[in-house]
Amino acid sequence: MANVSELRLVPNFRGTMSLIYNGRSYRLKHTGKRNKYWRCSKDREGCKGVVWTDLNVTQVIRQKDHMRNCPMDQP
Structure with a gap:
């Protein structure tokens, strides 16, 4: 799936x-027993992009696509 170098945690x-991850920003919504659930930072505008990572945020376990017009975040 994803290498550690593709995943970055930054203070907001x-x-x-x-x-x-892949040029997009996600906010942590839930931490479970085995993984973390991250929603696209544009979720209030209707984007359904989601990423699930392991607890250490070293690999992506699963993801859902963003809406078609969800803009990439600026570096």
């Missing part, structure tokens, strides 16, 4: 961490 303005 709320004081928590955001995930950067």
Whole structure:
């Protein structure tokens, strides 16, 4: 799936961490017993992009596509 170099955690303005993966930003929505569930940062605009990672955020386990007009985040 994904290499560690493709996944980056960065601090956001709320004081928590955001995930950067393939040029898109995700917010952590849920941490389960085996994985973390991240939603696209544009979810309030209707984007359904989702990424599930392992607990250590070293690999992507599963993902759902973004809506067609969801813009890429600026570096």
